[in-house]
Amino acid sequence: MKTIVYNGMLVTMNENMDMYPAGYVAMEGTKVTETGSMEQLRQRYGDVFSTEEGGEAGIVWEDACGGIIMPGMVNTHCHMSMVPFRGLGDDCKDRLRVFLLPMEEKAMDRELAVLAARYGICELLLAGITTVMDMYYYAGDIAGVMDTAGIRGIAGETVMDQATCDAKTPLEAMDKGLEAMEKYRDNPRVSVCLSPHGTTTCSREYLEQIYRKDREYHVPFTLHTAEMDYEMFYLKETYGLGAVEYLDRIGVLGESTLAAHAIQVSPGEIEVLKKRGASVAHCIGSNTKAAKGVAPVKRMLEAGVPVGLGSDGPASGNTLDLFTQMRFCANFHKNELRDRSAFPARDIVAMATRWGATALGLHHVTGSLEAGKEADLVVVETDSANMFPVYDPYAALVYSAQAANVKTVYVAGRCLVKDKKLTEMDLGQVRGALAEKMRRTAFRDQGLVKF
Ligand SMILES: [Zn+2]
The missing domain is CATH 2.30.40.10 (Urease, subunit C, domain 1)
Known part of the structure; x- marks a missing residue:
């Protein structure tokens, strides 16, 4: 037909x-x-x-x-299952420790992750996003939701040096992720990868192992990079290196590497990104809302580093759409550079589509x-x-x-x-199921559920 x-x-x-x-x-x-x-x-x-x-x-x-x-848009960095955390403590200085981590520990489980991911996919599709790079827990289950919903996606299983909601140890997370990677190995639309949480929240030996595994399965090796002050401080104090330099030093910077955020990156490190063929997921809305700064994207693009756009999670960037990100991208960079002609609209649409697909290694497929x-x-x-x-x-x-x-x-x-309506899912029903689940968790106990 x-x-x-x-x-x-x-x-x-x-x-x-x-x-x-x-x-x-x-x-x-x-x-x-x-x-x-x-x-x-x-x-x-x-x-x-x-x-x-x-x-x-x-x-x-x-x-x-x-x-x-x-073309359908490509969201290169997202945490769909964090929909329940959207709008929680938005203006709180230490929101991560006051709101997010405690609530994640108390409330997050497989059922909530799956129901929230389904809601996130509805939001993405309704916003014209056809490909998403997600990073959270229960990646095998999230991949299943992507597969059924019809979106194109990569579900990252987060690995970090501490117990998480779906794994007591990093090794357990890796085993779970690998099982899902194998299951989706030949799926034409959905795949799974292992995603280290960040450059300093996942130890060197795991970063090295994960990089090798992700390459073996031809999926992105993506992690939060050069985003946090404590991360930069630790790497400078311990190794005398920036985050990109550190990834390069331990041999995990290559064509499959997708650095999420990459805010605090030096001109020399941009050259290293280019030399190794690595890509960047630029999350301008999330970064500026959290007052973390503006990544040097103009220099990255001039160097020929593929840069895609990411919404980040709904707890960080609130909405999952890329129209918001495209607008922020234009406004913040033009303003930073004091140049109205910088970042022409055509390049920004390319970041939301073609270059995003390149960043995920999917340039031959979509974008x-x-x-x-x-x-x-x-x-x-x-x-x-x-x-x-x-x-x-x-x-x-x-x-x-x-x-x-x-x-x-x-x-x-x-x-x-x-x-403007989903053809295979009912948004009201998907939202109802998510709200009903939230009412059965710590979201109610903490008095946060008022719906
Ligand atoms: Zn993130």
Whole structure:
């Protein structure tokens, strides 16, 4: 069955950044088979798509109604299961120790992680995100939720030098993660990786072992890097090194390495990132809300380091959508650089799509609309008040659009959002199940549940 999405401003994000003011995308099975202008569509298929009958048998015609057709977005750093912690102690100076860690210890279990991940996936899909790099616990279960929900994703099993909600020791976490990695080894859409928590929260021997395992399974080796003051202080005091230098020194910086945050990175370290082929997940919303600073992304991009955008967890960045991140990215970097022309909208859309896919090692699979790649496609409507007029679709996506403008979403050719509604899940039911579970946990005992 062929589906053709037509009559939209087509932003392909392919290598040439081809853009069609009026264009179409054809999909068959899980793949994109053609892209082009409306003129080319007419030449190939005649005017049949505009007839009431829908034209040629076997083709599903989907009118984008003049909206923006773009590749599905790629969220390169997320902790979906932390949805219950969204908005908790947002303005508290020591929020992590006062709110998050105690609540995680008291309330988090497999059921809550799974129900919250399902809710997170609904939020991601409704915001036009078709690929997510998640990092939390119970990765095997989270991968199962991704698989059923239809999103493309990598579920990271967090490993750290202390007991967590799903493992008493780092070795137990690694065993669990490896079992899930094996289970999803041949899955075309979902995979699992081992994710060290951070450069100083996971000891050197585990970092080395995990790096080797992740490479063996061709999945990202991703960890919080150069994010925290205590992390930088410890590495400087102990080894006289920055975080990227440390990862390089112990031999875990390579093409599969995805450094999340990478805020406190020196110019020399950017060169090292480039030399090793490593990537960065830039979480500007989370970083600036926590007053951690702005990563030197301009320099990274100039050096040729692939940089994708990440929402971080809902406890840190609140919303999981990338429209918010694209806007923050433009605003903070332009302001930092005192240069209105820095970070043009097209580059920021590339970070949310093509470069994000590269950062996850999925550039051959997703991140652009072109024949042969997976059909991960989004239509952003331009009928809403905030979307008129559109002179430049890239600028409209970065400066005007919101997640609420996402009308249609396909992942691997499967329509998961239509007319702004999930097609296979019921958001009310997913939220109800999560709220009901929260009422059975410490969220109620602590008086936090008021719903
Ligand atoms: Zn994070």
